[in-house]
Each structure stands twice: as structure tokens, then as C-alpha cells.
Amino acid sequence: MPESDADPEVPIVCPECETTTRIPIEDVADSLERHNEGMHDGEEVAQVDPDIAEELADLVAEDLGLL
Numbered sequence: 001m002p003e004s005d006a007d008p009e010v011p012i013v014c015p016e017c018e019t020t021t022r023i024p025i026e027d028v029a030d031s032l033e034r035h036n037e038g039m040h041d042g043e044e045v046a047q048v049d050p051d052i053a054e055e056l057a058d059l060v061a062e063d064l065g066l067l
């Protein structure tokens with residue numbers, strides 16, 4: 001399926017699980033919290049891909065409280 005600009009997804013990387021998961025942008029904060037709470041005892045192991053986080057910082061960081 002082609003990606004749509006209207007429904008952007010954000011890559012979440014977890015170095016401990018060695019996973020990269022693409023999450024719809026509106027669900028990123030919840031998914032990160034759920035993963036870290038469930039998998040890592042609340043430690044902030046999984047994060048938004050740093051390259052993407054920089055791009056997003058100006059757009060959504062304040063909205064989502066990610067950075």
C-alpha cells in the first residue's frame with residue numbers, strides 16, 4: 001500500500017528489542033509509553049527514530065510531548 005501524506009507514520013526504534021515499528025503519528029506517544037511500561041518497566045528504552053525526531057520536533061513535539 002502506498003504511504004499517504006495525510007496519515008504519517010513515525011518509526012519507533014527499540015534497541016533492546018531490536019525492533020523498529022511504524023506507528024501512526026497520533027498514536028506514537030501512547031504506543032511508546034505502553035511499550036516501555038510493558039517491556040521495560042517504564043524505562044524510556046524505545047524512542048522515536050532520532051533522525052525523524054529532529055524532523056518532527058518543530059511540527060509536533062510540543063503537541064505530543066515527546067521531546
Ligand SMILES: [Zn+2]
Nearest residue numbers: 014017039046
Ligand atoms: Zn523494547
